[in-house]
Amino acid sequence: GMAGPLEPHLEALRRELDPAVLSVLLALLAVAITLLVWRLVQGRRSSRKAVLLLGLCDAGKTLLFARLLTGRYRDTQTSITDSSAVYRVSNDKSANVTLIDLPGHESLRLQFLERFKAAARAIVFVVDSVAFQREVKDVAEFLYQVLVDSTVLKNAPALLIACNKQDVTMAKSAKLIQQQLEKELNTLRVTRSAAPTSLDATGGPAQLGKKGKDFDFSQLPMKVEFVECSARGSKGEEGDADFEGLEKWLAKIA
Amino acid sequence: ERGGNNSFTHEALTLKYKLDNQFELVFVVGFQKILTLTYVDKLIDDVHKEFRDKYRNEFQQKGTLGLLNGTFDFKDDFMRLLRDAEESSKVRAPTVMKTFEQSLKSQKTVKCMIETRGEKPKEKVKNKKNKSSKKEGIEAVAAPGKASAGDKQPSAGGDKEELTKDEILQKNREEFFKRHMKSGEKSSKSPKPDAHKEKGKKPRVWDLGNSNAKVLDYSNSATNGSAEACPVEEFDPDIALGDRNREPGRLYDLEYESDDEAEEEKVVQNPSKPSVKKGGLGGMFGMLKGLVGSKSLTREDMDPVLEKMKDHLIAKNVAAEIAVQLCESVAKKLEGKVMGTFTTVTSTVKQALQEALVQILQPQRRVDVLRDVMDAQRHRRPYVVTFCGVNGVGKSTNLAKISFWLIENGFSVLIAACDTFRAGAVEQLRTHTRRLNALHPPESHGGRTMVQLYEKGYGKDAAGIAMEAISYARNQGFDVVLVDTAGRMQDNAPLMTALAKLIAVNAPDLVLFVGEALVGNEAVDQLVKFNKALADHSMAQTPRLIDGIVLTKFDTIDDKVGAAISMTYITSKPIVFVGTGQTYCDLRSLNAKAVVAALMKA
Numbered sequence: 001g002m003a004g005p006l007e008p009h010l011e012a013l014r015r016e017l018d019p020a021v022l023s024v025l026l027a028l029l030a031v032a033i034t035l036l037v038w039r040l041v042q043g044r045r046s047s048r049k050a051v052l053l054l055g056l057c058d059a060g061k062t063l064l065f066a067r068l069l070t071g072r073y074r075d076t077q078t079s080i081t082d083s084s085a086v087y088r089v090s091n092d093k094s095a096n097v098t099l100i101d102l103p104g105h106e107s108l109r110l111q112f113l114e115r116f117k118a119a120a121r122a123i124v125f126v127v128d129s130v131a132f133q134r135e136v137k138d139v140a141e142f143l144y145q146v147l148v149d150s151t152v153l154k155n156a157p158a159l160l161i162a163c164n165k166q167d168v169t170m171a172k173s174a175k176l177i178q179q180q181l182e183k184e185l186n187t188l189r190v191t192r193s194a195a196p197t198s199l200d201a202t203g204g205p206a207q208l209g210k211k212g213k214d215f216d217f218s219q220l221p222m223k224v225e226f227v228e229c230s231a232r233g234s235k236g237e238e239g240d241a242d243f244e245g246l247e248k249w250l251a252k253i254a
Numbered sequence: 255e256r257g258g259n260n261s262f263t264h265e266a267l268t269l270k271y272k273l274d275n276q277f278e279l280v281f282v283v284g285f286q287k288i289l290t291l292t293y294v295d296k297l298i299d300d301v302h303k304e305f306r307d308k309y310r311n312e313f314q315q316k317g318t319l320g321l322l323n324g325t326f327d328f329k330d331d332f333m334r335l336l337r338d339a340e341e342s343s344k345v346r347a348p349t350v351m352k353t354f355e356q357s358l359k360s361q362k363t364v365k366c367m368i369e370t371r372g373e374k375p376k377e378k379v380k381n382k383k384n385k386s387s388k389k390e391g392i393e394a395v396a397a398p399g400k401a402s403a404g405d406k407q408p409s410a411g412g413d414k415e416e417l418t419k420d421e422i423l424q425k426n427r428e429e430f431f432k433r434h435m436k437s438g439e440k441s442s443k444s445p446k447p448d449a450h451k452e453k454g455k456k457p458r459v460w461d462l463g464n465s466n467a468k469v470l471d472y473s474n475s476a477t478n479g480s481a482e483a484c485p486v487e488e489f490d491p492d493i494a495l496g497d498r499n500r501e502p503g504r505l506y507d508l509e510y511e512s513d514d515e516a517e518e519e520k521v522v523q524n525p526s527k528p529s530v531k532k533g534g535l536g537g538m539f540g541m542l543k544g545l546v547g548s549k550s551l552t553r554e555d556m557d558p559v560l561e562k563m564k565d566h567l568i569a570k571n572v573a574a575e576i577a578v579q580l581c582e583s584v585a586k587k588l589e590g591k592v593m594g595t596f597t598t599v600t601s602t603v604k605q606a607l608q609e610a611l612v613q614i615l616q617p618q619r620r621v622d623v624l625r626d627v628m629d630a631q632r633h634r635r636p637y638v639v640t641f642c643g644v645n646g647v648g649k650s651t652n653l654a655k656i657s658f659w660l661i662e663n664g665f666s667v668l669i670a671a672c673d674t675f676r677a678g679a680v681e682q683l684r685t686h687t688r689r690l691n692a693l694h695p696p697e698s699h700g701g702r703t704m705v706q707l708y709e710k711g712y713g714k715d716a717a718g719i720a721m722e723a724i725s726y727a728r729n730q731g732f733d734v735v736l737v738d739t740a741g742r743m744q745d746n747a748p749l750m751t752a753l754a755k756l757i758a759v760n761a762p763d764l765v766l767f768v769g770e771a772l773v774g775n776e777a778v779d780q781l782v783k784f785n786k787a788l789a790d791h792s793m794a795q796t797p798r799l800i801d802g803i804v805l806t807k808f809d810t811i812d813d814k815v816g817a818a819i820s821m822t823y824i825t826s827k828p829i830v831f832v833g834t835g836q837t838y839c840d841l842r843s844l845n846a847k848a849v850v851a852a853l854m855k856a
Contacts, residue, residue: 081278106618111609141620191624194663196831198845 050084050098050119051253054146055126056138057104060164063231064126064243065101068250073232079103082112087250095254097121109142117151122158122253124246129163129171129228132180140184144192147185147208147220156222160249166242167230174226178217186215225249263287272298274306275591276550277313281305293339300335550592551599556585559603570853572816573775576823584610608854614823615846621802621830626763627665627734636668636727638735638760640720641804642753643768644780645741648806648833650679652768653738654686656831658838661694661704665733670723671709672716672756673740680709683738693838706732716740717756724760737762744783754791757798766830767800769821770807777820785825800825805844806833813852818844 053061062076062083069085084100102112123146127139146152161181163174189208209219217224227245262269266288272281283298285291305328306313560581567577584606593602623639630637639656641649650673657667669687673679687707694704708723720737727735739756742749757765767784769777781800789797803821811817818829829844 080280107613107616110616111612137625138619141622187625187628188622191622191628194624195622196659196841196843198843198848 049121050100050116051087051122051124051250052113052116052120053099053101053124053126054109054113054142055104055164056128056135056142057106058131059104059126059128060231061101061104061126064124064162064164064229064246065099067231067243068099068247078105080105080108082116089247089251089254095251097250097254110145113146113149117149118155120152120155120157122160123152125159125161126164127161127177128165129173129177130165130168132163132172132177136180136184140181140188143181144185144188144208148192153221158253159220159222159224160246161224161226162243162246163226163228164231166228167232174228178226182215182217185209189215270294270298272302273586273589274302275587275589277306277310279306291343293343296342297335297339300339301332304331304335550590551588551602553585553589555599556588556603559600560585563603563607566856567816567819567853569814570816571774571811571814572853573778573820575775575778576820580607580610580614580819580823604854608850611819611850611853612846614819615829615844615849617822617826617828619828621764621828623660623764623830624663627660630763631665631733634728636724636732636735637764638724638737638762639764639766640737640739640757640760640762641766641768642739642757642784642800643741644743647741647768647770649741649768650682650686650738651836652804652806652831652833652841653736654683654690655833655838655841657686657705657734657736658690658693659841660734661690664699666699666702666731667705668723668727668730668732668735669705669707670720670735670737671707672719672723673738674710674712674714674716674719675740679738679740680707680711683707683709690838716752717759720756720760744780744787750783750787751791754787757788758792758794761798765798765801766804767802767821767825768804768806769817771805771811771815771817772807773817773820775820777817778824781821781824800827802827802830804831804833805829808832808842809834809840813855815849815852818849819853 053065055061057078062079063074065083065085066072066074066076068087079101080103082100082102084098086096087099089095089097100116102116103109125143125146128135132139161174161177163172163177165171185208193207209215213219227249229243229246231243233242262271266286267284268287269282269284271283273279274281279302281298281302283294283301285294308328308331563584564577564581567580568574572580584603587610588602588606591602593599627637641653643649653669657669660667669683671680671683684707687705690705691703696703708719708726710719710722716739723737724735726732737756737760739753740749742753744750765788767781769780773780785799788799792798803825805818805821808815822829832842832844834840834842
């Protein structure tokens with residue numbers, strides 16, 4: 001049916017062109033199609049292989065990053081740009097994820113989050129357990145901004161809240177941090193949705209959790225876990241870091 | 255975004271930094287502020303070059319893991335470079351003293367220079383005070399001293415180096431002693447060349463007899479700057495009056511600088527245009543070169559694009575000095591960066607500029623008024639907000655809008671009328687109070703009056719009224735106190751003092767500066783002077799400065815939204831509210847991406 005009207009044209013083409021040239025053209029076309037298909041497949045497979053390390057300034061993200069990759073302690077400075085590297089899960093050779101360490105500084109964190117949020121398969125939100133009492137509002141604000149982001153809500157990457165710096169005696173436990181964050185996020189979602197709408201706003205900010213009930217991390221579309229860890233390690237800088245919970249979770253994710 | 259300025263001072267230390275954008279490295283050198291070390295810039299350049307060449311492979315091949323795992327043993331190289339830099343500066347120090355001697359000898363040495371270039375090093379050895387060899391001397395020292403200097407602590411992110419303070423102190427003590435010894439000689443020798451020159455002067459002939467007042471009258475040529483061009487001795491009242499008559503009814507400004515500046519801007523812009531045109535043709539080849547393969551950005555590539563971007567920003571009402579600084583910082587951030595294939599210089603620069611603008615509009619902490627009011631509610635004290643700004647920006651109107659928003663969210667508001675100067679200010683607020691109470695009657699809020707006005711009429715002291723209002727609010731259980739102040743020009747010292755006193759005495763929780771979006775370069779001046787006044791007159795250790803900005807009259811500008819950038823750049827404080835009209839509902843919060851999109855739109 002459809003080949004009918006095309007056939008005379010194809011015949012004309014075949015007669016006009018040299019068969020060698022025609023075969024070369026066909027080969028090129030085949031190669032191009034293969035490349036396209038391969039890239040699409042690659043893209044889909046590796047589109048979300050990243051694990052983002054987020055958190056406030058001085059939470060310990062860069063040290064955790066270094067410890068996970070090299071196992072050694074390093075002096076770190078405040079990051080001003082992202083760092084990424086492939087992390088191989090210890091037991092399983094084939095499973096690997098790309099760890100991406102993002103800066104926590106207020107003026108940088110949102111633009112780096114914008115850049116990498118689409119590629120995130122999982123998010124590790126690092127919290128400084130020692131300074132938590134003082135910083136609870138800022139921690140909750142950043143966590144809120146991450147959670148209401150439309151891309152994050154759509155992809156629902158697994159979320160791990162790593163309560164870092166547990167080697168210090170004054171560190172708060174993960175349970176306490178969870179309770180405080182839930183309370184603060186409960187208040188925040190009321191105040192943020194009541195804020196004046198922004199210029200060119202397309203609808204209001206997304207609603208976090210269920211209305212009517214107090215906010216709970218189980219109301220979120222993604223899996224949330226809390227884990228305690230210490231990047232410096234209880235034995236000081238020479239010893240290993242204390243983050244088995246984190247490593248197990250990463251193994252699960254990969 | 256402030257990358258244009260490469261030095262930073264904190265307490266007793268000064269830090270200078272250099273960026274390597276190709277491998278994303280930062281080189282920082284710190285030294286004591288009181289020491290003026292002349293070799294710092296050269297040292298940092300040498301360190302940069304040496305380090306980059308030495309570890310180039312590791313950066314390129316191994317990436318992040320290479321940085322984490324690699325050991326960068328740079329200490330010996332750094333010490334070597336440091337010693338060389340110090341020695342080169344010592345060689346220079348005596349030559350700086352003998353400037354006039356060099357000028358006397360310069361005629362000799364220039365001739366020698368032209369004839370035999372090979373003799374330069376010999377001259378240097380013979381006569382260390384030779385000025386012309388000074389320039390060559392630095393290169394000669396640098397060539398053998400290519401030994402790098404860098405004490406590198408292996409670290410994941412940036413690289414930091416510090417000169418040991420004791421060494422610097424010792425070396426500079428020696429230099430200081432040398433200078434003290436030579437200074438006596440210098441002062442005795444300096445009058446000599448001046449005396450020589452004066453003999454050469456010929457007396458000037460003033461032809462006063464022939465000249466007419468008309469000949470020396472330049473007032474006809476241009477009205478701009480006429481008051482300054484006319485020489486004072488030749489002041490002729492008739493001509494001056496004649497000027498005024500020519501333009502009757504025109505109000506002269508006290509300073510005519512505005513017109514001069516406009517002319518200067520035009521003059522500056524004109525030469526830049528032909529360079530842009532020339533750059534167009536050459537840019538075609540550059541663009542093609544840039545499309546294929548990876549090439550690193552240089553200053554020359556970026557300059558035409560940055561010029562265009564700067565003009566574009568200024569056309570969008572960004573303050574001129576801020577546009578310049580922004581472009582400088584973008585240039586510094588992109589210099590030496592390797593572009594990927596199929597990216598043009600223009601797109602890279604635009605992308606970087608867009609990121610810098612978004613970063614500026616999202617500064618430190620977001621001010622969440624409702625959250626803070628809830629906190630204050632828990633502690634049973636009122637949350638005090640003060641509005642300040644120049645005349646006519648919309649303080650009272652936006653105060654009414656904000657109180658409407660607060661009432662909608664269930665907080666009771668007390669408006670303190672501390673504008674005791676402007677006619678009708680108190681009545682205006684009373685009308686607003688009445689209307690708001692009509693919109694939200696006490697019955698619908700459990701019998702509580704949601705908004706009340708606290709006023710004491712006209713002519714009283716604003717700070718006193720504010721204090722009374724706050725204690726009244728605390729007694730009556732109001733949640734928020736909004737303090738309206740009179741508009742004042744930033745140059746008016748007594749009024750600025752009064753405002754500073756009001757803020758220092760009452761310690762409000764939030765100090766909002768109200769600025770209109772129509773303002774251009776004035777925004778910089780206003781904010782700087784307001785902050786300065788607040789800082790100067792405050793008794794406390796950490797003075798209360800402006801905490802946030804309210805941008806008003808946003809609906810009157812279409813996409814010339816540059817004022818937002820200027821204001822947040824100067825203060826680093828966020829824009830808390832945006833006023834977009836004159837009804838109660840016209841209150842918005844800032845959307846950084848939308849503003850930047852409007853700014854970058856062609």
